[in-house]
Amino acid sequence: MARYKPNIGKIKTLEDANLALKEIGLLEHELEAIDGEANKKIAEIKADCAKQGEGLRKRITDLSALLGAFAEYNREELFKDRKSQKLSFGEFGYRKSTAIS
Template identity: 35%
Template sequence: MVRTRIKETPTFRSWEDVDNALREIAEAEIDLLDIEGEMNKQLQGVKLTAAQEAKPIQERIKVIGKDIKAFVEEHRGELDGKTKTLNFGKTGFRKSTKVMLPKAKDKLAVIIKSLKARKMNDCILTTETINKDVLKKYTEDEIIRVGATLKKEDTFWYETDREKLQAFQQ
């Protein structure tokens, strides 16, 4: 069997054909915007309705949760260890430990300095990344010397003029 190479021939034969294709794309984009706009309106309505229906249920759950907490705190001595298993769930207490750090940068700097002095470097997060946008500003030789490369290519693009099309259609 002999392999046959199929040559692709361009669909468009003139700039007018390309302009008509751009018009078709602009019309399709306008249709999509209309569809997406209608979809977003409907989604907002559904979300609003669901939020209104859920609000009293969420409030009831919150009130019941507070009442359960108050009861369990009052009857803490009756727990089996730290947990009480009931028919429809469990309740109890668990030990929760949090490390609290000050928000002020100067106080954080003091803590970091203290951690370094005590060789507790595993407590310090350090993230190093390469800023490609800044690196791109250097010459190609400098970029290659540090081990990076530049990839240059012509990238096709097109842009439709929807406003012009909408004005033309009116």
């Protein structure tokens, strides 16, 4: 099968080049308007999702603090042989820099 190559015309003069540049500018302006509207909608969606997830993020922070306090209080018993405890739903550890996975 032969390749299809569309015929889009030719630029023969400086006036043709100038008109092509004008069209490029107008098309880029339209694209910027479309992208701007999309970015506005994306920002609204992100703000709405952040508001919806606010309680969940707060709960995660609270539970993480509780796990940290539990690890600190029971560190001698839980971390005498290793620095992490693997459980069914993840692991937590006692280190100078704390992380929960």
